[in-house]
Amino acid sequence: MTGRRRGAPSAFEPEAAARLLEAHGDYQVLRRLVPRVTAPSRPLMLGERVAVIVDTETTGLDHKHDEVIELGMVAFIHDATGTVLDVIDTFSALQEPSRAIGPEITRLTGITDAMVEGQCIDIDAVETFIEVADLVIAHNAAFDRPFCERLTRGFDPKPWGCSVKEVDWATHGFEGSKLGYLVGQSGLFHQGHRAVDDCHALLEVLAQTRPEQELTMLGHLLVRSEATRVRIWAEGAPYDLKDQLKRRGYRWDGGGDGRPRAWWVEVDEALAEAEIAYLEGEIYMRRVRPRAQRITACERYKAL
Template sequence: MISQLDMFDSPPPAGPVVKARPKAPKSLGKSGASNEEMAARLTATGDYRILRRLPVRDVVANPRPGFPRIGMLVDTETTGLDHRVAEVIEIGMVAFTYNDDGVFGDVIGIFGGMQQPSKPIPPEITELTGITDDMVAGQAIDIRRMEEMLQPADLVIAHNAGFDRTFCEKLSDVFRAKAWACSHAEVDWKNRGFEGSKLGYLLGQCGYFHDGHRAVDDCLALLEVLLYGPDAALPGLIRSSQRTMARIWAEYAPFDQKDRLKGRGYRWADGTNGTTKAWWAEVAADDLEAELTWLRTQVYLRAEADPPVQMISAVDRYRK
């Protein structure tokens, strides 16, 4: 079987060059102690926790054999939250190889691009991202190079896929045909010992800090979080993305059952964008019959209730 990597005579295009940050000096002060020695001493006291700058992995020109799949970490910065009116002002992508067990191979490409929106960037977005109108003036994302890097990807991963997918699809239809996974929704971070699921919290608990809310930096941060520790989250996320899910629409559910539905994890769709106006939830396909039984016995209180069900694969998941 020909893998995605076999499609290239050379590694996938890496897009604009993203320079590594300068390394910190090896020693501080007159003591001659290295930074790592000083950090180790502080940590050993039990009174300090040391955060290290996020390492920058090398982009490998000749990936190791045995990792035939390509994953793509994606992050977007936009002028707002509403995809109907907001615009992308920056996109970052990091391509990596992995095997059929979800084990990480190598970073094979990095792409970053900015774009000038049709209107000035709102002040709150500049405060959040650090991106100013001057930074994006006259800039346009190189869509052709972005698509060249994206085409061979087996899986696109974002930390808020429901948000990023919508904006990515505004940039290119290539994103529409890809399988997607969400590292925020599909990883049980609490069960892994993390106190929060925001990327900055996760990275800090892994012992790193980074320049947050810049697209490429966030992709690199997410990679380290997914690879952290002896039981890395990446393989489980990839397995999760391969499951078929069932989306259940609890149409015409009695109003007085809303708290029970909400407590079970159902969310309300208000009918905008052509969606059904109803409570809805997604469960694994294997759990569908059990969930329908719960709805009939606990919510509708009638055995003949037949709420609509839509089967969802990773290609359809997180699409508006």
């Protein structure tokens, strides 16, 4: 009978093999992202807050005409520095839209008409879930917030944070801001483009601290989301200066719902007067007092 060689491992140990590969300069290892276990309910301690990460899958890009076909949410407790403490709840639901799901949407999300047939998101459950949230976070909040607010007005008064716009990923050593890039460069991989899976993935990316930094990525987001900004409208700006405005970061709004038809930009509150001075000196060539709107996290990322 042939016996096992002395000293040979009794079983394959994946983590030991991963560490061996990581020690070799020719390899990088990605580990499967394992969602955090939901912790038992507990009262908040001093300085702790609740945030909810939200992700939607939709039938298209236009919140006025397209519909949510999947909603995922992860609620968690964090402290003032952005340290993630406990996941306290998760939510995942599909919804049948009023028309067939396009093949491109199915290719991107994996969601088919058969999967959503007869499914409906429980709005009362959604409102209960987000009621305790001090902040709602989305990876591209300008997309998700309008769709969420169409589902329920419960999202409307909440402060929102955006993990695309409010974290300077490049400064922190990342090569892009797409969630897949962030997950991969964090040494992880996951099943992307399903709503709740993307919420778990974003939580792990935000929970990490980069080398030689004190704040987590979530901590950086909290600092930016709490800042007040000012939206300035360059109404009646000369048409031949539109390219100059675009280079400075201005965007065009076609007007409607009380908004002017004009170029606009959003700047930190401390920079608002300097931006108005720029418009006076470089665009209008005269003293002006343009329309300016203070924007907090409660108004930010609402549909224009």
